[in-house]
Amino acid sequence: MSSSLPLKFAFLFSLSLAGVASSAIIAATPSPLPRKLRAQSAYSFSLSTKPKATISDLLSLLGPPQQAASVDSRVALELQSCFKFLVPHNQTLPTRRSLNSKICLTSSRSGKKIDELILSPPDPVLELARLAVDSGGDPGAIHRALDPTIIPVPDVEGCKEDRCELTITPYGRRFIDEGLNSYLEFLFQIIVERGPSVGLNVALSRYDFFHGHLFLAKESGRLGILFHAKEYPACDKNVFPYNMGYCQVGSNVRYDNSMNLRNILWLAPLPSSSTKAWLAPGVLVVLDARPDGIIYQDLVPEYVNFARTLYEEDFGEVVVDVNYLNVGTEVPKFQIFIC
Template sequence: MGSSLPLKFALFFSLSLGAAAVPLSLPRNLSPKSSRSPPPKATTTDLLSLLGPPQQAASVNSVVAQQLRSCFKFLAPFNQTLPTRRALISQLNAPLTRTSEEIDHLIWSPPPPVLELARLAVDSGGDPGAIHRALDPTIITVPDVEGSNEDRCELTRYPYGWRFIDEALNSYIEFLFKTIVERGPEVGLNVSLSRYDFFHGHLFLAKESGRLGILFHAKEYPAYDKELFPCNMGYCQVGSNVAYDDSMNLRNILWLAPLLNDSRKAWEAPGVLVVLDAHPEGIIYRDLIPEYVHIARTLYEDDFGEVVVDVNYLNVGGETSKFQLFVC
């Protein structure tokens, strides 16, 4: 998408060993391997806890915590306490004039409609219906996206979608897409808003806490390569210009809304936006990515919690590059 083209974005969502004796002459380095404890294994609950308040982070095994933290690439500085100063809500609609500090604050402490949705998620006990009721019931048909119809490609879960009733919610999700594109290169993630690369995320309610989050996926349809990526992904892969390289390690991006404390009266942890590095030597690749999708480095949203809707930021304007947000 050229920089000279006018951009218009819109948002759509889609719904012990026993006591048997060991010979005294057996060298120590030949002792039975089963006597050694296996290394602790990470879980998505561990990952979410490390991105929560200090008491949650302290509950994670120290070895696991250290290895997981080494795989976090934050797109806004990570804080475990809420900032004392909020970004101005009006700045949400003025992306060209936002300062880096304002962007940070919008991630840490989103506008009131986002905080209210996060509160509903927790107060409802993680009920997806609480989020569904925030959607405008008007059905929007998903139009052709960058020639996908001609390729018989269906990018969304359903051929229709919705938007949130409160436009500030739609604008905030658009803001997250744009911020990931703008700040990604700082951590080695170069992505484009296109149907082959970065266009969707999965909104979920986290296990146990009910914390609102979105797991974004970039590099969705890499080009087929018989050596590097010998995977036929169907119609939506046809024509892809997304190269399979080390950037695939960074295709999972996680946003978490601020977290309410147990009394549900105060905010206990600020918002987070982080790229999860799934390089093959790391703990995320080893413990959290199923073996059958190692090549694609895919973390699954179901592992984080109850999936509520998909959020899709699609180029539906052809040559004029107009983007719309669909909730499906």
């Protein structure tokens, strides 16, 4: 599978041990919309109709068969209609091959091998996924896997001139294991590479696609990342009349139907909490928040329904923000920062 990305990338992470704030489409800069308000859905169900979908339902459908079967069949059918898989969904773990710790997209890497890297990632990723579950979903277990070296976040595509701060902290860190850093780089690249196959066209830029939120799922402790694309659409008095602060200045991101696809979910394979077995393979899926779908109607808070935003804290315990930032000058170069 050939790559359409002629850019060179590197990863850096910025970490806030006091807690990770969301960097969803509502910017950290002043906004007329309250971040923490949780309005009710635009409609409600009576007791005689189907139950309202939950994030737990969504995660269960992407988990082991027993979990998937626990979801109300009517809710399951509607949720499944909103799943746009970037890698074919499978409920059984494929046989793993020996993989190098450095992962990159090359013209020699086949689509099948890329699928395998999502369904059954390299050992460093599997070890982190098992650590997440074995620790009982303890964010500290993931924090301890980070290199303590502090790396300042440099200017990103003219952010300083616009007084824009993309990361929660002005510094970042990386995982000690370079295989983990390489894998995160791979995830960003493959989302850009395969997104058009499901109608998601994104660019690696500070206005569009540059970050995700690593979380440990409620109840199961499953490791996942909720990515957000289309982060700062350009202000338009007709279609998007919202002032999102300094980071929106200069945006070339158009507000259109592609906003429905701005939430992308990666889930690591799920290990058993009692044996060495693996219960479910990895997942990479775009969550379609179109207005006539159940994700928009039940899971997107009403006060941000114009932005189609799903929030990472609804999925579980947020551990770190993962940022893939252009820190180059004339020739774009990218680094990943964990904040």
